[in-house]
Amino acid sequence: MDSSLVKLRSKLEIYKAMTDGGNLSDCPVRDVIQGLSGKWSSLLMAALAEQPYRFGELRRLVPDISQRMLTQTLYDLQRDGYVHREVFPTKPPSVEYSLTDLGRSMFGALQHLLQWAENNHDAVRDARAAFDAA
Amino acid sequence: MDSSLVKLRSKLEIYKAMTDGGNLSDCPVRDVIQGLSGKWSSLLMAALAEQPYRFGELRRLVPDISQRMLTQTLYDLQRDGYVHREVFPTKPPSVEYSLTDLGRSMFGALQHLLQWAENNHDAVRDARAAFDAA
DNA sequence: TAGTGCTGGTCTCTTTCTGAGACCACCATC
DNA sequence: GATGGTGGTCTCAGAAAGAGACCAGCACTA
Known part of the structure:
Protein backbone atom coordinates (compact mmCIF):
# COMPACT_ATOMS: atom_id res chain seq x y z
CA MET A 1 0.00 0.00 0.00
CA PRO A 28 4.73 30.32 1.67
CA VAL A 29 3.81 26.74 2.54
CA ARG A 30 3.27 27.59 6.17
CA ASP A 31 1.38 30.66 5.09
CA VAL A 32 -1.07 28.59 3.03
CA ILE A 33 -1.46 25.88 5.68
CA GLN A 34 -2.11 28.53 8.31
CA GLY A 35 -5.16 29.78 6.40
CA LEU A 36 -6.60 26.27 6.36
CA SER A 37 -5.90 25.41 9.97
CA GLY A 38 -8.73 27.41 11.47
CA LYS A 39 -11.29 25.52 13.49
CA TRP A 40 -14.05 25.87 10.88
CA SER A 41 -12.22 26.12 7.54
CA SER A 42 -12.20 22.44 6.63
CA LEU A 43 -15.80 21.94 7.70
CA LEU A 44 -17.02 24.83 5.56
CA MET A 45 -14.91 23.65 2.64
CA ALA A 46 -16.49 20.20 2.95
CA ALA A 47 -19.96 21.74 3.00
CA LEU A 48 -19.33 23.99 0.00
CA ALA A 49 -17.67 21.13 -1.89
CA GLU A 50 -21.03 19.45 -1.83
CA GLN A 51 -22.93 22.42 -3.27
CA PRO A 52 -23.14 26.22 -3.00
CA TYR A 53 -24.91 27.49 0.08
CA ARG A 54 -26.30 30.78 1.31
CA PHE A 55 -25.20 32.38 4.55
CA GLY A 56 -28.27 31.39 6.52
CA GLU A 57 -28.20 27.87 5.12
CA LEU A 58 -24.62 27.41 6.34
CA ARG A 59 -25.62 28.77 9.70
CA ARG A 60 -28.41 26.22 10.03
CA LEU A 61 -26.21 23.47 8.59
CA VAL A 62 -23.51 24.03 11.20
CA PRO A 63 -25.49 25.07 14.25
CA ASP A 64 -22.52 25.24 16.60
CA ILE A 65 -20.65 27.95 14.69
CA SER A 66 -21.19 31.50 15.86
CA GLN A 67 -22.40 33.99 13.31
CA ARG A 68 -19.26 35.99 13.88
CA MET A 69 -16.93 33.09 13.09
CA LEU A 70 -19.01 32.08 10.07
CA THR A 71 -18.67 35.59 8.64
CA GLN A 72 -14.97 35.71 9.37
CA THR A 73 -14.07 32.21 8.15
CA LEU A 74 -15.96 32.76 4.89
CA TYR A 75 -14.20 36.09 4.50
CA ASP A 76 -10.80 34.47 4.98
CA LEU A 77 -11.58 31.63 2.57
CA GLN A 78 -12.75 34.19 0.03
CA ARG A 79 -9.63 36.26 0.49
CA ASP A 80 -7.41 33.24 -0.14
CA GLY A 81 -9.32 32.55 -3.34
CA TYR A 82 -11.04 29.30 -2.33
CA VAL A 83 -14.57 30.66 -2.07
CA HIS A 84 -16.65 32.90 -4.32
CA ARG A 85 -19.22 35.23 -2.78
CA GLU A 86 -22.13 36.43 -4.88
CA VAL A 87 -24.84 38.84 -3.79
CA PHE A 88 -28.25 38.49 -5.42
CA PRO A 89 -30.49 41.60 -5.46
CA THR A 90 -33.58 39.84 -4.18
CA LYS A 91 -35.98 41.71 -1.90
CA PRO A 92 -33.96 40.84 1.19
CA PRO A 93 -30.59 40.59 -0.61
CA SER A 94 -29.29 37.05 -0.45
CA VAL A 95 -25.67 35.96 -0.60
CA GLU A 96 -24.43 32.71 -2.06
CA TYR A 97 -21.08 31.12 -1.33
CA SER A 98 -19.48 28.57 -3.67
CA LEU A 99 -16.05 27.04 -4.29
CA THR A 100 -13.78 28.50 -6.92
CA ASP A 101 -11.60 26.31 -9.14
CA LEU A 102 -8.74 26.92 -6.75
CA GLY A 103 -10.98 25.91 -3.88
CA ARG A 104 -12.01 22.69 -5.59
CA SER A 105 -8.37 21.93 -6.34
CA MET A 106 -7.40 22.53 -2.73
CA PHE A 107 -10.27 20.43 -1.44
CA GLY A 108 -9.02 17.56 -3.59
CA ALA A 109 -5.87 17.57 -1.46
CA LEU A 110 -7.62 18.25 1.84
CA GLN A 111 -9.97 15.37 1.14
CA HIS A 112 -7.26 12.77 1.76
CA LEU A 113 -6.83 14.03 5.28
CA LEU A 114 -10.57 14.12 5.98
CA GLN A 115 -10.90 10.61 4.60
CA TRP A 116 -8.04 9.43 6.78
CA ALA A 117 -9.70 11.00 9.80
CA GLU A 118 -12.93 9.21 9.00
CA ASN A 119 -11.17 5.88 8.62
CA ASN A 120 -8.92 6.16 11.66
CA HIS A 121 -10.78 8.14 14.25
CA ASP A 122 -11.20 5.08 16.42
CA ALA A 123 -7.44 4.48 16.45
CA VAL A 124 -6.92 8.06 17.60
CA ARG A 125 -9.63 7.73 20.22
CA ASP A 126 -8.01 4.55 21.52
CA ALA A 127 -4.56 6.15 21.63
CA ARG A 128 -6.00 9.07 23.56
CA ALA A 129 -7.76 6.79 26.05
CA ALA A 130 -4.62 4.68 26.58
CA PHE A 131 -2.53 7.80 27.09
CA ASP A 132 -4.93 9.31 29.60
CA ALA A 133 -5.16 6.05 31.51
CA ALA A 134 -1.40 5.97 32.07
CA MET B 1 -6.81 15.17 -14.05
CA PRO B 28 -15.10 11.99 15.49
CA VAL B 29 -13.87 13.40 12.19
CA ARG B 30 -13.94 16.95 13.48
CA ASP B 31 -12.33 15.73 16.65
CA VAL B 32 -9.38 14.27 14.74
CA ILE B 33 -9.03 17.26 12.41
CA GLN B 34 -9.09 19.59 15.39
CA GLY B 35 -5.99 17.96 16.84
CA LEU B 36 -4.13 18.55 13.60
CA SER B 37 -5.22 22.12 13.04
CA GLY B 38 -2.88 23.70 15.56
CA LYS B 39 -0.39 26.21 14.28
CA TRP B 40 2.63 23.94 14.70
CA SER B 41 1.26 20.40 14.34
CA SER B 42 1.82 19.95 10.62
CA LEU B 43 5.27 21.50 10.75
CA LEU B 44 6.42 19.20 13.54
CA MET B 45 4.90 16.21 11.77
CA ALA B 46 6.85 17.13 8.63
CA ALA B 47 10.05 17.41 10.64
CA LEU B 48 9.57 14.10 12.45
CA ALA B 49 8.55 12.39 9.21
CA GLU B 50 12.07 13.07 8.02
CA GLN B 51 13.75 11.50 11.06
CA PRO B 52 13.45 11.32 14.86
CA TYR B 53 14.60 14.43 16.70
CA ARG B 54 15.36 15.40 20.26
CA PHE B 55 13.64 18.25 22.03
CA GLY B 56 16.51 20.69 21.70
CA GLU B 57 17.06 19.75 18.07
CA LEU B 58 13.46 20.56 17.25
CA ARG B 59 13.80 23.83 19.08
CA ARG B 60 16.82 24.80 17.02
CA LEU B 61 15.20 23.46 13.84
CA VAL B 62 12.12 25.64 14.26
CA PRO B 63 13.50 28.76 15.90
CA ASP B 64 10.24 30.70 15.88
CA ILE B 65 8.34 28.26 18.09
CA SER B 66 8.26 29.03 21.80
CA GLN B 67 9.47 26.33 24.16
CA ARG B 68 6.05 26.26 25.73
CA MET B 69 4.24 25.57 22.43
CA LEU B 70 6.82 22.98 21.43
CA THR B 71 6.24 21.09 24.67
CA GLN B 72 2.50 21.35 24.35
CA THR B 73 2.23 20.46 20.66
CA LEU B 74 4.48 17.41 21.12
CA TYR B 75 2.37 16.40 24.11
CA ASP B 76 -0.83 16.66 22.09
CA LEU B 77 0.63 14.74 19.15
CA GLN B 78 1.81 12.07 21.56
CA ARG B 79 -1.58 11.89 23.21
CA ASP B 80 -3.30 11.37 19.86
CA GLY B 81 -0.88 8.53 19.09
CA TYR B 82 1.08 10.15 16.26
CA VAL B 83 4.33 10.66 18.13
CA HIS B 84 6.41 8.41 20.36
CA ARG B 85 8.41 9.96 23.22
CA GLU B 86 11.40 8.09 24.57
CA VAL B 87 13.62 9.18 27.45
CA PHE B 88 17.24 8.05 27.42
CA PRO B 89 19.02 7.87 30.79
CA THR B 90 22.10 9.76 29.68
CA LYS B 91 23.88 12.01 32.16
CA PRO B 92 21.59 14.92 31.35
CA PRO B 93 18.57 12.78 30.35
CA SER B 94 17.76 13.24 26.69
CA VAL B 95 14.37 12.80 25.06
CA GLU B 96 13.75 11.62 21.54
CA TYR B 97 10.56 12.13 19.57
CA SER B 98 9.65 9.94 16.59
CA LEU B 99 6.57 9.10 14.53
CA THR B 100 4.50 6.05 15.37
CA ASP B 101 2.95 3.87 12.67
CA LEU B 102 -0.29 5.80 13.13
CA GLY B 103 1.66 9.03 12.75
CA ARG B 104 3.30 7.87 9.54
CA SER B 105 -0.07 6.78 8.21
CA MET B 106 -1.59 10.14 9.04
CA PHE B 107 1.30 12.02 7.52
CA GLY B 108 0.73 10.09 4.30
CA ALA B 109 -2.66 11.81 4.09
CA LEU B 110 -1.49 15.19 5.35
CA GLN B 111 1.27 15.14 2.77
CA HIS B 112 -1.15 15.74 -0.09
CA LEU B 113 -2.23 19.00 1.46
CA LEU B 114 1.33 20.14 2.13
CA GLN B 115 2.30 19.25 -1.42
CA TRP B 116 -0.66 21.20 -2.75
CA ALA B 117 0.35 24.18 -0.65
CA GLU B 118 3.86 24.02 -2.05
CA ASN B 119 2.60 23.82 -5.63
CA ASN B 120 -0.07 26.49 -5.34
CA HIS B 121 1.13 29.04 -2.87
CA ASP B 122 1.63 31.62 -5.60
CA ALA B 123 -2.00 31.25 -6.70
CA VAL B 124 -3.11 31.86 -3.12
CA ARG B 125 -0.79 34.81 -2.80
CA ASP B 126 -2.16 36.30 -6.03
CA ALA B 127 -5.76 35.77 -4.92
CA ARG B 128 -4.99 37.50 -1.65
CA ALA B 129 -3.32 40.45 -3.39
CA ALA B 130 -6.22 40.83 -5.84
CA PHE B 131 -8.73 40.68 -2.99
CA ASP B 132 -6.90 43.26 -0.91
CA ALA B 133 -6.55 45.60 -3.90
CA ALA B 134 -10.33 45.69 -4.44
C1' DT C 1 -50.20 51.57 9.96
C1' DA C 2 -47.87 49.17 13.21
C1' DG C 3 -46.12 44.55 14.27
C1' DT C 4 -43.50 40.42 12.88
C1' DG C 5 -40.16 37.94 10.44
C1' DC C 6 -36.49 36.99 7.24
C1' DT C 7 -32.12 38.59 4.99
C1' DG C 8 -26.84 38.96 6.18
C1' DG C 9 -24.33 40.95 8.86
C1' DT C 10 -21.62 44.10 12.88
C1' DC C 11 -20.47 45.29 17.90
C1' DT C 12 -19.34 44.28 22.55
C1' DC C 13 -18.04 41.31 26.25
C1' DT C 14 -16.01 37.25 28.20
C1' DT C 15 -13.26 33.33 27.97
C1' DT C 16 -9.82 30.70 25.97
C1' DC C 17 -5.47 30.18 23.50
C1' DT C 18 -0.64 31.79 22.13
C1' DG C 19 3.76 33.96 22.60
C1' DA C 20 7.80 35.76 25.26
C1' DG C 21 10.65 34.97 28.55
C1' DA C 22 12.07 34.04 33.48
C1' DC C 23 12.99 30.21 36.23
C1' DC C 24 14.33 25.27 37.72
C1' DA C 25 17.01 20.80 38.89
C1' DC C 26 20.41 17.95 37.32
C1' DC C 27 25.02 16.84 36.04
C1' DA C 28 29.68 17.57 33.52
C1' DT C 29 33.21 20.29 32.58
C1' DC C 30 36.46 24.08 33.32
C1' DG D 1 32.56 27.45 42.42
C1' DA D 2 31.06 29.08 37.84
C1' DT D 3 29.32 27.91 33.38
C1' DG D 4 26.78 25.47 30.01
C1' DG D 5 23.74 22.02 28.10
C1' DT D 6 19.73 18.76 29.19
C1' DG D 7 14.22 19.21 28.99
C1' DG D 8 11.15 21.23 30.78
C1' DT D 9 7.39 24.43 34.00
C1' DC D 10 5.34 29.05 35.53
C1' DT D 11 3.67 33.60 35.00
C1' DC D 12 1.91 37.26 32.59
C1' DA D 13 0.35 39.99 28.49
C1' DG D 14 -1.72 40.05 24.10
C1' DA D 15 -4.40 37.80 20.41
C1' DA D 16 -8.10 35.01 18.94
C1' DA D 17 -12.58 32.62 19.53
C1' DG D 18 -17.41 32.09 21.37
C1' DA D 19 -22.06 34.03 22.95
C1' DG D 20 -25.36 36.86 22.03
C1' DA D 21 -27.45 41.65 21.57
C1' DC D 22 -28.28 44.74 17.96
C1' DC D 23 -29.13 46.76 13.13
C1' DA D 24 -31.16 48.23 8.34
C1' DG D 25 -34.14 46.99 4.77
C1' DC D 26 -38.16 45.08 2.82
C1' DA D 27 -42.53 41.81 2.72
C1' DC D 28 -46.38 40.20 4.67
C1' DT D 29 -50.13 40.49 8.09
C1' DA D 30 -53.44 42.30 11.06
Whole structure:
Protein backbone atom coordinates (compact mmCIF):
# COMPACT_ATOMS: atom_id res chain seq x y z
CA MET A 1 0.00 0.00 0.00
CA ASP A 2 2.96 2.33 0.58
CA SER A 3 5.54 3.25 -2.02
CA SER A 4 7.88 4.29 0.73
CA LEU A 5 10.77 5.48 -1.37
CA VAL A 6 8.67 7.96 -3.26
CA LYS A 7 7.06 9.18 -0.06
CA LEU A 8 10.36 9.62 1.70
CA ARG A 9 11.59 11.84 -1.09
CA SER A 10 8.49 14.01 -0.80
CA LYS A 11 8.80 14.22 2.94
CA LEU A 12 12.23 15.72 2.74
CA GLU A 13 11.09 18.21 0.14
CA ILE A 14 8.04 19.19 2.11
CA TYR A 15 9.95 19.69 5.28
CA LYS A 16 12.45 21.82 3.42
CA ALA A 17 9.59 23.81 1.92
CA MET A 18 8.16 24.42 5.36
CA THR A 19 11.48 25.47 6.82
CA ASP A 20 12.74 27.43 3.84
CA GLY A 21 15.83 29.02 5.38
CA GLY A 22 15.78 32.65 6.43
CA ASN A 23 12.28 34.07 6.61
CA LEU A 24 10.61 31.27 8.47
CA SER A 25 7.50 33.23 9.24
CA ASP A 26 7.13 34.25 5.59
CA CYS A 27 7.45 30.68 4.32
CA PRO A 28 4.73 30.32 1.67
CA VAL A 29 3.81 26.74 2.54
CA ARG A 30 3.27 27.59 6.17
CA ASP A 31 1.38 30.66 5.09
CA VAL A 32 -1.07 28.59 3.03
CA ILE A 33 -1.46 25.88 5.68
CA GLN A 34 -2.11 28.53 8.31
CA GLY A 35 -5.16 29.78 6.40
CA LEU A 36 -6.60 26.27 6.36
CA SER A 37 -5.90 25.41 9.97
CA GLY A 38 -8.73 27.41 11.47
CA LYS A 39 -11.29 25.52 13.49
CA TRP A 40 -14.05 25.87 10.88
CA SER A 41 -12.22 26.12 7.54
CA SER A 42 -12.20 22.44 6.63
CA LEU A 43 -15.80 21.94 7.70
CA LEU A 44 -17.02 24.83 5.56
CA MET A 45 -14.91 23.65 2.64
CA ALA A 46 -16.49 20.20 2.95
CA ALA A 47 -19.96 21.74 3.00
CA LEU A 48 -19.33 23.99 0.00
CA ALA A 49 -17.67 21.13 -1.89
CA GLU A 50 -21.03 19.45 -1.83
CA GLN A 51 -22.93 22.42 -3.27
CA PRO A 52 -23.14 26.22 -3.00
CA TYR A 53 -24.91 27.49 0.08
CA ARG A 54 -26.30 30.78 1.31
CA PHE A 55 -25.20 32.38 4.55
CA GLY A 56 -28.27 31.39 6.52
CA GLU A 57 -28.20 27.87 5.12
CA LEU A 58 -24.62 27.41 6.34
CA ARG A 59 -25.62 28.77 9.70
CA ARG A 60 -28.41 26.22 10.03
CA LEU A 61 -26.21 23.47 8.59
CA VAL A 62 -23.51 24.03 11.20
CA PRO A 63 -25.49 25.07 14.25
CA ASP A 64 -22.52 25.24 16.60
CA ILE A 65 -20.65 27.95 14.69
CA SER A 66 -21.19 31.50 15.86
CA GLN A 67 -22.40 33.99 13.31
CA ARG A 68 -19.26 35.99 13.88
CA MET A 69 -16.93 33.09 13.09
CA LEU A 70 -19.01 32.08 10.07
CA THR A 71 -18.67 35.59 8.64
CA GLN A 72 -14.97 35.71 9.37
CA THR A 73 -14.07 32.21 8.15
CA LEU A 74 -15.96 32.76 4.89
CA TYR A 75 -14.20 36.09 4.50
CA ASP A 76 -10.80 34.47 4.98
CA LEU A 77 -11.58 31.63 2.57
CA GLN A 78 -12.75 34.19 0.03
CA ARG A 79 -9.63 36.26 0.49
CA ASP A 80 -7.41 33.24 -0.14
CA GLY A 81 -9.32 32.55 -3.34
CA TYR A 82 -11.04 29.30 -2.33
CA VAL A 83 -14.57 30.66 -2.07
CA HIS A 84 -16.65 32.90 -4.32
CA ARG A 85 -19.22 35.23 -2.78
CA GLU A 86 -22.13 36.43 -4.88
CA VAL A 87 -24.84 38.84 -3.79
CA PHE A 88 -28.25 38.49 -5.42
CA PRO A 89 -30.49 41.60 -5.46
CA THR A 90 -33.58 39.84 -4.18
CA LYS A 91 -35.98 41.71 -1.90
CA PRO A 92 -33.96 40.84 1.19
CA PRO A 93 -30.59 40.59 -0.61
CA SER A 94 -29.29 37.05 -0.45
CA VAL A 95 -25.67 35.96 -0.60
CA GLU A 96 -24.43 32.71 -2.06
CA TYR A 97 -21.08 31.12 -1.33
CA SER A 98 -19.48 28.57 -3.67
CA LEU A 99 -16.05 27.04 -4.29
CA THR A 100 -13.78 28.50 -6.92
CA ASP A 101 -11.60 26.31 -9.14
CA LEU A 102 -8.74 26.92 -6.75
CA GLY A 103 -10.98 25.91 -3.88
CA ARG A 104 -12.01 22.69 -5.59
CA SER A 105 -8.37 21.93 -6.34
CA MET A 106 -7.40 22.53 -2.73
CA PHE A 107 -10.27 20.43 -1.44
CA GLY A 108 -9.02 17.56 -3.59
CA ALA A 109 -5.87 17.57 -1.46
CA LEU A 110 -7.62 18.25 1.84
CA GLN A 111 -9.97 15.37 1.14
CA HIS A 112 -7.26 12.77 1.76
CA LEU A 113 -6.83 14.03 5.28
CA LEU A 114 -10.57 14.12 5.98
CA GLN A 115 -10.90 10.61 4.60
CA TRP A 116 -8.04 9.43 6.78
CA ALA A 117 -9.70 11.00 9.80
CA GLU A 118 -12.93 9.21 9.00
CA ASN A 119 -11.17 5.88 8.62
CA ASN A 120 -8.92 6.16 11.66
CA HIS A 121 -10.78 8.14 14.25
CA ASP A 122 -11.20 5.08 16.42
CA ALA A 123 -7.44 4.48 16.45
CA VAL A 124 -6.92 8.06 17.60
CA ARG A 125 -9.63 7.73 20.22
CA ASP A 126 -8.01 4.55 21.52
CA ALA A 127 -4.56 6.15 21.63
CA ARG A 128 -6.00 9.07 23.56
CA ALA A 129 -7.76 6.79 26.05
CA ALA A 130 -4.62 4.68 26.58
CA PHE A 131 -2.53 7.80 27.09
CA ASP A 132 -4.93 9.31 29.60
CA ALA A 133 -5.16 6.05 31.51
CA ALA A 134 -1.40 5.97 32.07
CA MET B 1 -6.81 15.17 -14.05
CA ASP B 2 -10.01 14.89 -12.02
CA SER B 3 -12.17 11.80 -11.76
CA SER B 4 -15.04 14.01 -10.69
CA LEU B 5 -17.68 11.38 -10.13
CA VAL B 6 -15.60 9.48 -7.62
CA LYS B 7 -14.62 12.69 -5.86
CA LEU B 8 -18.20 13.94 -5.67
CA ARG B 9 -19.25 10.74 -3.94
CA SER B 10 -16.46 11.13 -1.39
CA LYS B 11 -17.29 14.75 -0.80
CA LEU B 12 -20.82 13.93 0.21
CA GLU B 13 -19.63 11.20 2.50
CA ILE B 14 -17.02 13.39 4.11
CA TYR B 15 -19.42 16.20 4.68
CA LYS B 16 -21.86 13.79 6.23
CA ALA B 17 -19.07 12.41 8.41
CA MET B 18 -18.23 15.90 9.58
CA THR B 19 -21.83 16.80 10.31
CA ASP B 20 -22.88 13.47 11.78
CA GLY B 21 -26.34 14.38 13.09
CA GLY B 22 -26.89 14.98 16.77
CA ASN B 23 -23.68 15.46 18.70
CA LEU B 24 -21.94 17.83 16.32
CA SER B 25 -19.23 18.75 18.78
CA ASP B 26 -18.50 15.07 19.44
CA CYS B 27 -18.19 14.21 15.76
CA PRO B 28 -15.10 11.99 15.49
CA VAL B 29 -13.87 13.40 12.19
CA ARG B 30 -13.94 16.95 13.48
CA ASP B 31 -12.33 15.73 16.65
CA VAL B 32 -9.38 14.27 14.74
CA ILE B 33 -9.03 17.26 12.41
CA GLN B 34 -9.09 19.59 15.39
CA GLY B 35 -5.99 17.96 16.84
CA LEU B 36 -4.13 18.55 13.60
CA SER B 37 -5.22 22.12 13.04
CA GLY B 38 -2.88 23.70 15.56
CA LYS B 39 -0.39 26.21 14.28
CA TRP B 40 2.63 23.94 14.70
CA SER B 41 1.26 20.40 14.34
CA SER B 42 1.82 19.95 10.62
CA LEU B 43 5.27 21.50 10.75
CA LEU B 44 6.42 19.20 13.54
CA MET B 45 4.90 16.21 11.77
CA ALA B 46 6.85 17.13 8.63
CA ALA B 47 10.05 17.41 10.64
CA LEU B 48 9.57 14.10 12.45
CA ALA B 49 8.55 12.39 9.21
CA GLU B 50 12.07 13.07 8.02
CA GLN B 51 13.75 11.50 11.06
CA PRO B 52 13.45 11.32 14.86
CA TYR B 53 14.60 14.43 16.70
CA ARG B 54 15.36 15.40 20.26
CA PHE B 55 13.64 18.25 22.03
CA GLY B 56 16.51 20.69 21.70
CA GLU B 57 17.06 19.75 18.07
CA LEU B 58 13.46 20.56 17.25
CA ARG B 59 13.80 23.83 19.08
CA ARG B 60 16.82 24.80 17.02
CA LEU B 61 15.20 23.46 13.84
CA VAL B 62 12.12 25.64 14.26
CA PRO B 63 13.50 28.76 15.90
CA ASP B 64 10.24 30.70 15.88
CA ILE B 65 8.34 28.26 18.09
CA SER B 66 8.26 29.03 21.80
CA GLN B 67 9.47 26.33 24.16
CA ARG B 68 6.05 26.26 25.73
CA MET B 69 4.24 25.57 22.43
CA LEU B 70 6.82 22.98 21.43
CA THR B 71 6.24 21.09 24.67
CA GLN B 72 2.50 21.35 24.35
CA THR B 73 2.23 20.46 20.66
CA LEU B 74 4.48 17.41 21.12
CA TYR B 75 2.37 16.40 24.11
CA ASP B 76 -0.83 16.66 22.09
CA LEU B 77 0.63 14.74 19.15
CA GLN B 78 1.81 12.07 21.56
CA ARG B 79 -1.58 11.89 23.21
CA ASP B 80 -3.30 11.37 19.86
CA GLY B 81 -0.88 8.53 19.09
CA TYR B 82 1.08 10.15 16.26
CA VAL B 83 4.33 10.66 18.13
CA HIS B 84 6.41 8.41 20.36
CA ARG B 85 8.41 9.96 23.22
CA GLU B 86 11.40 8.09 24.57
CA VAL B 87 13.62 9.18 27.45
CA PHE B 88 17.24 8.05 27.42
CA PRO B 89 19.02 7.87 30.79
CA THR B 90 22.10 9.76 29.68
CA LYS B 91 23.88 12.01 32.16
CA PRO B 92 21.59 14.92 31.35
CA PRO B 93 18.57 12.78 30.35
CA SER B 94 17.76 13.24 26.69
CA VAL B 95 14.37 12.80 25.06
CA GLU B 96 13.75 11.62 21.54
CA TYR B 97 10.56 12.13 19.57
CA SER B 98 9.65 9.94 16.59
CA LEU B 99 6.57 9.10 14.53
CA THR B 100 4.50 6.05 15.37
CA ASP B 101 2.95 3.87 12.67
CA LEU B 102 -0.29 5.80 13.13
CA GLY B 103 1.66 9.03 12.75
CA ARG B 104 3.30 7.87 9.54
CA SER B 105 -0.07 6.78 8.21
CA MET B 106 -1.59 10.14 9.04
CA PHE B 107 1.30 12.02 7.52
CA GLY B 108 0.73 10.09 4.30
CA ALA B 109 -2.66 11.81 4.09
CA LEU B 110 -1.49 15.19 5.35
CA GLN B 111 1.27 15.14 2.77
CA HIS B 112 -1.15 15.74 -0.09
CA LEU B 113 -2.23 19.00 1.46
CA LEU B 114 1.33 20.14 2.13
CA GLN B 115 2.30 19.25 -1.42
CA TRP B 116 -0.66 21.20 -2.75
CA ALA B 117 0.35 24.18 -0.65
CA GLU B 118 3.86 24.02 -2.05
CA ASN B 119 2.60 23.82 -5.63
CA ASN B 120 -0.07 26.49 -5.34
CA HIS B 121 1.13 29.04 -2.87
CA ASP B 122 1.63 31.62 -5.60
CA ALA B 123 -2.00 31.25 -6.70
CA VAL B 124 -3.11 31.86 -3.12
CA ARG B 125 -0.79 34.81 -2.80
CA ASP B 126 -2.16 36.30 -6.03
CA ALA B 127 -5.76 35.77 -4.92
CA ARG B 128 -4.99 37.50 -1.65
CA ALA B 129 -3.32 40.45 -3.39
CA ALA B 130 -6.22 40.83 -5.84
CA PHE B 131 -8.73 40.68 -2.99
CA ASP B 132 -6.90 43.26 -0.91
CA ALA B 133 -6.55 45.60 -3.90
CA ALA B 134 -10.33 45.69 -4.44
C1' DT C 1 -50.20 51.57 9.96
C1' DA C 2 -47.87 49.17 13.21
C1' DG C 3 -46.12 44.55 14.27
C1' DT C 4 -43.50 40.42 12.88
C1' DG C 5 -40.16 37.94 10.44
C1' DC C 6 -36.49 36.99 7.24
C1' DT C 7 -32.12 38.59 4.99
C1' DG C 8 -26.84 38.96 6.18
C1' DG C 9 -24.33 40.95 8.86
C1' DT C 10 -21.62 44.10 12.88
C1' DC C 11 -20.47 45.29 17.90
C1' DT C 12 -19.34 44.28 22.55
C1' DC C 13 -18.04 41.31 26.25
C1' DT C 14 -16.01 37.25 28.20
C1' DT C 15 -13.26 33.33 27.97
C1' DT C 16 -9.82 30.70 25.97
C1' DC C 17 -5.47 30.18 23.50
C1' DT C 18 -0.64 31.79 22.13
C1' DG C 19 3.76 33.96 22.60
C1' DA C 20 7.80 35.76 25.26
C1' DG C 21 10.65 34.97 28.55
C1' DA C 22 12.07 34.04 33.48
C1' DC C 23 12.99 30.21 36.23
C1' DC C 24 14.33 25.27 37.72
C1' DA C 25 17.01 20.80 38.89
C1' DC C 26 20.41 17.95 37.32
C1' DC C 27 25.02 16.84 36.04
C1' DA C 28 29.68 17.57 33.52
C1' DT C 29 33.21 20.29 32.58
C1' DC C 30 36.46 24.08 33.32
C1' DG D 1 32.56 27.45 42.42
C1' DA D 2 31.06 29.08 37.84
C1' DT D 3 29.32 27.91 33.38
C1' DG D 4 26.78 25.47 30.01
C1' DG D 5 23.74 22.02 28.10
C1' DT D 6 19.73 18.76 29.19
C1' DG D 7 14.22 19.21 28.99
C1' DG D 8 11.15 21.23 30.78
C1' DT D 9 7.39 24.43 34.00
C1' DC D 10 5.34 29.05 35.53
C1' DT D 11 3.67 33.60 35.00
C1' DC D 12 1.91 37.26 32.59
C1' DA D 13 0.35 39.99 28.49
C1' DG D 14 -1.72 40.05 24.10
C1' DA D 15 -4.40 37.80 20.41
C1' DA D 16 -8.10 35.01 18.94
C1' DA D 17 -12.58 32.62 19.53
C1' DG D 18 -17.41 32.09 21.37
C1' DA D 19 -22.06 34.03 22.95
C1' DG D 20 -25.36 36.86 22.03
C1' DA D 21 -27.45 41.65 21.57
C1' DC D 22 -28.28 44.74 17.96
C1' DC D 23 -29.13 46.76 13.13
C1' DA D 24 -31.16 48.23 8.34
C1' DG D 25 -34.14 46.99 4.77
C1' DC D 26 -38.16 45.08 2.82
C1' DA D 27 -42.53 41.81 2.72
C1' DC D 28 -46.38 40.20 4.67
C1' DT D 29 -50.13 40.49 8.09
C1' DA D 30 -53.44 42.30 11.06
